[in-house]
Amino acid sequence: MIQLLRSLAFNARDLKIITLASIVAQKPDSPSPVAPSLGATSLSAAVLSIVLMGDALIYVVLPVSAEVFGVSLVWVGILLSANRFVRIVTYGAIAHATTTYGIRLATIVACIGGASSTVMYWTFDGGWALLFARLLWGMSFAALTLTTLAYAVADRRRAGTRVGLSRAIQQFGSVFALTAGAWLAGQFGAKAAFLYLGLASFIALPFALALPKEKAQPAQGKTQWLPRPHLLDLLFFAVGFAVDGVFAMTITLILADLVSLEAAILGGGIVLSLRRVGDAVFAPIGGWLGDRLGSEKSLFASTALTALGLAAIALGHVYIGAGAIIIGRAAIAALGPATVAVRNSADQVMHRMAVMMTWRDFGAALGPLLSGFFLGAISIPIIYSALVAILTIALAAQIFRRGRI
Secondary structure: OHHHHHHHOOOHHHOOOOOHHHHHOOOOOOOOOOOOOHHHHHHHHHHHHHHOHHHHHHHHHHHHOHHHHOOOHHHHHHHHHHHHHHHHHHHHHHHHHHHHHOHHHHHHHHHHHHHHHHHHHHHOOOHHHHHHHHHHHHHHHHHHHHHHHHHHOOOHHHHHHHHHHHHHHHHHHHHHHHHHHHHHHHHHOHHHHHHHHHHHHOOHHHHHHOOOOOOOOOOOOOOOOOOOOOHHHHHHHHHHHHHHHHHHHHHHHHHHOOOOHHHHHHHHHHHHHHHHHHHHHHHHHHHHHHHHHOHHHHHHHHHHHHHHHHHHHHOOOHHHHHHHHHHHHHHHHHHHHHHHHHHOOOOOHHHHHHHHHHHHHHHHHHHHHHHHHHOOOOOHHHHHHHHHHHHHHHHHHHHHHHHHO
16 A cells, blocks of 8 residues: 555646546547646546545455444445445436536545545444445445546547556555455454544545646536436446346355355455456456457457356356456456447536446346345356346347447
């Protein structure tokens, strides 16, 4: 973490001032009239990375320390999912506010809100109070996600590479929290760990303040809780449902049929932690390839790789399938926003980013919910075969649409 902070602590005067229109207005095949600073991409990603620490640790600590926080296991489930559900219904409003008041201001406010929510895990006890903290975090994360994407897609010709770099930087805070934060919880107690991480999260504020100022623009379109999706949004929904939803929930259960329960829990944790490593390694690679081969083609190839991974698990090749899914998901994380940026006009990019994230999160939230109903009645191979079919249909629809344009 210290190395990350040092590497990003450069002079804010070197950052170019960019208007929101100039961030997204360039045609993909023409040079940017005002070259967006790579420093803004790195700074905004560092803000999100640092503020993410509390959220990363709570998934590890809260389920085994529910009594310390004064909640039941039922409340644990509510608290760990509340941040995702609030994002689903607020992405549109947050995008509207971000466009109206500026992405730098939105980043600063969300940074303060996100860091404060981590301190609240130490301050508050009981379900309702902690629910407020989780809802605050969910909205802060939604805003930071949109602002980091806005900076990353500033240069459309290099959008994939920049989104990939941003995704890689974002993983450092979570990795730090899952190691140093877990150690703090063991040494000083679960709640105290969040106090220390919360105070440390405010280190992100100077980075947010160092971001370039831009002229705010009138927001376009109406705000909707669950906006009507385009075909591309349905592809992100399918990926969120299959990978972040069903795969994340069932991987430990799948391993439990192959090894002991203790080994399955450890293996499941390793697989899920490798998703962060995958983002750090393969998101930049996928974005770089997208900038050179075309973001859409690369996105389709990454989706096909993910579908092949799901098919491998359905056929019993769990480790090969998990590896393919981790690589494909990481590449999609960079190529999805880059494709949205290329496809849309300047006044629509922020809105379309919000729609994309809404439907991805909706799929990720719906996946575990439906899995809980189907796991007792349907076998894992059939479930994963259905996921392959869903991704294949969504991908085929995209390819057919592209062929008609």
